[in-house]
Amino acid sequence: xxxxxxxxxxxxxxxxxxxxxxxxxxxxxxxxxxxxxxxxxxxxxxxxxxxxxxxxxxxxxxxxxxxxxxxxxxxxxxxxxxxxxxxxxxxxxxxxxxxxxxxxxxxxxxxxxxxxxxxxxxxxxxxxxxxxxxxxxxxxxxxxxxxxxxxx
Numbered sequence: 001x002x003x004x005x006x007x008x009x010x011x012x013x014x015x016x017x018x019x020x021x022x023x024x025x026x027x028x029x030x031x032x033x034x035x036x037x038x039x040x041x042x043x044x045x046x047x048x049x050x051x052x053x054x055x056x057x058x059x060x061x062x063x064x065x066x067x068x069x070x071x072x073x074x075x076x077x078x079x080x081x082x083x084x085x086x087x088x089x090x091x092x093x094x095x096x097x098x099x100x101x102x103x104x105x106x107x108x109x110x111x112x113x114x115x116x117x118x119x120x121x122x123x124x125x126x127x128x129x130x131x132x133x134x135x136x137x138x139x140x141x142x143x144x145x146x147x148x149x150x151x152x
Contacts, residue, residue: 013051013077015044015101016064019108020071028064028072035063046105049077070115073108075101 018028029043032050039052039060048064050057065072 011052012054012057013049014057014061015046015075015077016048016050016061017073017075017105017108018047018068018071019073019105019112020068023068023071028067031067032060032064035060046101047072070119071112073111075104 016028016032018025025043025045025047028048029041032039032041032048036052037056039050039056041060042049042051050060061074065074
């Protein structure tokens with residue numbers, strides 16, 4: 001078997017999956033096109049497929065996730081587009097990873113719900129960080145005890 005060398009060596013492809021009632025794949029697509037530089041963006045029923053240089057793809061995905069971090073998920077594509085080992089043109093029927101992704105789409109709402117619950121809990125239970133410059137002054141008698149303890 002010969003080694004497969006993709007036409008677009010040095011690129012990555014990632015799926016951006018949206019699970020939200022507020023944001024659609026079209027919304028993500030518009031934002032991705034606004035910030036994309038030399039990256040291929042394809043809108044799908046579940047979100048986007050983003051292909052390009054790894055640094056640029058990661059930059060775009062970081063910006064997209066800021067829109068709604070609890071409802072936008074990212075998944076690496078295992079094989080490059082057109083790879084004969086996985087291309088449905090060669091294999092016939094659905095791509096092998098399609099059925100896995102179909103199942104993942106049924107689980108993602110539960111993950112989103114869990115992320116929202118954790119965020120709400122953290123906001124309610126974790127106090128905001130204290131400013132280190134706004135601390136109580138050390139009592140002079142306590143300071144003297146500390147100094148005396150060091151001398152003995």
